[in-house]
Amino acid sequence: MFGEGILSVKCKKKTRKKLKKLLRWMREQEQELDRQRAQVLSALEAEDLSGVWVHPTKPRSKYFGERLEMDASSYVWIKGLGKCTLHVCIDDASGFLLGLWLEAEETLHGYYKLMEQVLGTYGIPLSIRTDRRTVFVYNKKGEADPAKDTMTQFAYACSQLGVELRCNSDPDFKPKVERANQTLQGMLPFRFTMEGIHTLEQANEYLQQSFMPYFNELFGYATDYMEGRWRKIDSVFVECSSEKIRTILAVLCERSVNKGSSIQMDSRFYALVDHTGRRIALPYHAKVTVARLLDGSLYATRKEQCYALQRIPDRYAFSPQVDPEQEKPRKARAPRPKMPDSHPWSFKRQMQFKRSDALMKSLEPCYKSPYETQYA
Structure with missing residues (x-):
């Protein structure tokens, strides 16, 4: 691109000055430039007058995190x-x-x-x-x-x-x-x-x-x-806890409680639930501050009390009178804890007992009388 006299949009100031000097020399030697190189030279000469590439030099900040x-x-x-x-x-x-x-x-x-x-x-x-x-x-x-x-x-x-x-x-x-x-x-x-x-x-x-x-x-x-x-470069960053990040980076807005003891957000109705999971009924027209966290969860605060917002569905998904009965989903059983190998009922101990039992039975004729069928 430099040899053809083409100006790159990502070139540095040093390259632009070098290219401008080369094109001026070519113009003096050949007395005439082609159309493309003439346009590049006029653009480079116009930069000196307009100050397009002029930016004041500024010192960097001293500390990491200062700006x-x-x-x-x-x-x-x-x-x-x-x-x-x-x-x-x-x-x-x-x-x-x-x-x-x-x-x-x-x-x-x-x-x-x-x-x-x-x-x-x-x-x-x-x-x-x-x-x-x-x-x-x-x-x-x-x-x-x-x-x-x-x-x-x-x-x-x-x-x-x-x-x-x-x-x-x-x-x-x-x-x-x-x-x-x-x-x-x-x-x-x-x-x-x-x-x-x-x-x-x-x-x-x-x-x-x-x-x-x-x-x-x-x-x-x-x-x-x-x-x-x-x-x-020294750092001036101050440590911030994950809980503080989660609570501060939130979008806050104010809502009023309607007659159904709920609030409306994004054309949806939400009920206020306390820390025990019980629905709370606030007075009509009571003001609450709603916080939408980065993960999408919604919370409401009023008079230093915090409530979780639970969405109220528009209609029931199941009718017990019309729809056929549906089997209740079975609760998944908690996985049994793995028994350690040192336990006498562990799989490893049982295999050891079977091997020793087979060995003792094979040696039984050597130390037992013909009238005994069990070994000590």
Whole structure:
């Protein structure tokens, strides 16, 4: 491509400058370039005037986990599925990919899955940088007044964890993840094709188990040259328990109890059940806060009381008066515990007894009288 004067979209600044110098020399020698090379040269010369490739150099963070960057990239990642959205989380200090999650669209669930990977593997970071999507920040009146801001679900989860969430629409505010999106767009579609991946479930499993360790080993760095010697990048992650991850990464909403002592969610009715399995009847119009966890389970809280939500079916699945009687499913018996070999009734001891019994019977004529039929 370089010999033909073709500009690659993934080429580095050094290659662009070298190509521009070569095309200028060719223009001086030949006095005229073909159409394709002339267009490439004009594009390269226009970059110096427009400043397309000009990005200010910034220092990296000092500690691992001090600043995380999150973003989502819409692209044709898997052939045949159309455009999907890859949610990406990268560390600024080390360049490690800390989380990848592929979904059909950019959603809160996708960013929650990133947080689940980060919290479960590394811990609680110090700060997160994102763009100004409504998933992260929402101005009710379109103004930048903090007093009029409404805290989103993701921002509330970050505040519960003690993570500083900073949002800005400028791509230079989070350059690491913006550059990582370009690298991933050049790698992942071909790797998905080579691995025979055709569904989102297969893609997410491959990303977490195989691709992220490979990417971090290839592009990440756990050590840095500081103060005249190589040092390991220290971490500021704080350990987070699995129970805390499960309860904090939830979607919260408020519901009112109807006259049937139930609440409605997604056009379905749910009954409130306490820890003993007994259904609870709350007053009409009582307000409860419903939490939907990442695994899909639903819980409701009211006045420091927690209830599980049990779905109420729309109609009975069986009529005892019309439908024929159905045999009740038999309860599966618990498997019997395996008897140890040292027990006198074990299979091993029984086989030993049979062998010794056969031996004693074969030796019986040697030490017994003809009138005795049993040995001592």
